[in-house]
Every structure is written in structure tokens, then in C-alpha cells.
Amino acid sequence: MPVSRPDSPMRTPRPGERPGSGGAGRALRAVGGPAVMKLVVAGGFGVGKTTFIGAVSEIPPLSTEEHLTQAGAATDHLTGVEHKTTTTVAFDFGRLSLDVPVPLELLLFGTPGQDRFLDIWYDLAAGAIGAVVLADTRRLEASFTAATFCEQIGLPFVVAVNEFDGAHRYPEHAIRDAFALRPNTPVVACDARATSSVAAVLLTLVQHALAAALARPAHSTDSTLLDA
């Protein structure tokens, strides 16, 4: 479910969820304003994620930091205190407001370049419409983890091949084979620096997410029989 509402229970469940982010706070709420939707831009280091977000964001992409606290491997033998390490990891943030036909805010989240910080990937992907897995043909493998992650959590995604100057252009089936994609997963080419090209990738993603939402059992015509 793509809507991000602070009071709704929808989120990607994960083991060892950090306390606090799911706590039952009673914040003052007011009805009004556009719905907020999330989109994720994933892929390895240097594939063009920040450039991609910057091409459509109305603010320059922000680098937002998060501290990940990890239990240390060692326990202090004198005090029995388990050591914790805090790692700083940064992700990109951009924002795109749409006004017509209805006001909507799209928040764009870029995954950290290092794909070992999966904890933060869950936070970025929770409640998202879907993900753009950005790939550089010179090292497709840098984006394999991103595609696997999306498949595992059931997040609709498209593979967008960022066509760097001078990089070899592969036919679509070669990209599909390399990523072992399902037949319905879209593969598109893009120039992460060009607004219309990036917008086209987002269109493809939302179209794909819509098709996936319509294909879910709740939307099949049979479900009315079950409801009756």
C-alpha cells in the first residue's frame, strides 16, 4: 500500500525493528494537505542515483544521515557491558510536488551506496510505491543487490540502465538475463541527467506499480464473490 500515513499500520515488517519508529505516539493531527508518496532510487555506488533524483527534485538532493547502532561483537569482561558501534550512513532525499489533477507530494529516497546497510533500506522502502534500480552497464553487478532486495520484499521495481557516454549498449534481453528478471519487470534506458528521461522512468515505474496493484487478489473480479 503506497500511501504514507503516520497513523496507519502499513509498513514493511522486518525482524529486529528499531524501537521508536513503531511506538504508539499520540501526535496532534490535522486533516489537510496533499498525500505523500515515496519512491526509492536504488543501485550501487556511482550508478547515478543522486544525479537521477536531482533531475526531477524541486530541491537540490539532500544527503540525510542516519546513525545505525549495531551491537558489538565483544562484551567488556569487567563490566559485562556489551559494546555498541554507531555507524553513520547517508541517503539521498529529493521532493517532487504534483498539482494536477490533485496535489501530491512525491518523496524520492536514494539508497546508500554501500549495500551492506540493509537496515536503512527497509526504512527507505517501507510504504513506497516502488523502486528504480539504476544500473551502469560497465558494472551491472553493482546493482544486483538492489534488484534482489526489491524482489524479496515484494516492492515493484523497474531496471533503468543509465547510459553513460561511451559505455557499451546492451540489448534488453542481455540486461534481463544478467539480472534474471521476471518477464513483467520493465527495463528502460535513461540519461540520469535529463529531466524528461528521468520522468519517463518514473512514469514506467508507477505504471508498473499500478498494474501490480490491480493484479492483486483484492482487485480481481472474483473477490466480489468471496465478499458476498
Next chain:
Amino acid sequence: MRPHSGPKPLSAGASVEVADFVRTYTLTGGRTRPRHRLRLETVLELGPGRPGPALPLECEQILVLCRIRRRSVAELAGTLGRPVSAVRILVSDLLDTRALRVPVPAADSAYIPSSDPAAGNDPSVKLLEAVLAGLKTRFPDAYPQAG
């Protein structure tokens, strides 16, 4: 607290920044958990309440930013250059005093008639259709390309 005697992360791209962590810890009065459920995408706007006295500078900055326009937790943290975990706690304090509040979109805010009868009234499908229509309107020259 014994600073930083645990193992270091392996990646060169990540760093253990003790000074940074201590600074954040001080900023939030030693607290590490917010009382409110705040996601990265939770949006904050100014509320009717008054913030308490002796407000940390960062809280004042948050109020200034949200007075200009509503902002998400992720945007506030990125703009302030503070970690999300610290900003969650500061925002939580500001929610307690109603200096900030969480706007919730009206249930029908994204309602547009669905072209597909099978879609029914599911807001997720409606919202996706609204996003699609919004993107097409905003970027009329965007043509999906085959890979």
C-alpha cells in the same frame, strides 16, 4: 560511557564518528528513542502550541523551516545536517507541545474516477492513478524508452 571500544565497521565508506555521536547524544539530552511514531516520510507542519522554554537551536530551526512549508523528517534531518535519529527526538518534543503537528491527507484528497471498474474504490489504486496523471501533466515530453 566508554567511547568507541567496540569493533569498527569494515567498510571504508562508513565511519565511526564518536564526536558526532556524542554531539547528537548531547543534543537530545541523552535520549535515544522518540515517543512518537515518526517515519522518514512523516510530514510536519506548524501546530497551534507554543514550544517550551530553552529550546535547542535545532528545534528553533525546525520550526522556522516548517513555517515556510511543511517538511518530512528526512528533509528536516538533511537540511539541518543532523542524523534522523536525533531529529526524530526533537520533532517528538515539538509534537508534545503541539508546536508541530502531523497533517493527514483527507481520505478523498486524491480521489479521481478510476478508468478500470475492477479497481473499485481502493485508495492505493486511486493514488497510483493520480500520481501517473500528475507525472504526465508535469512532464508532457516524457516518453518511456525501451532498454
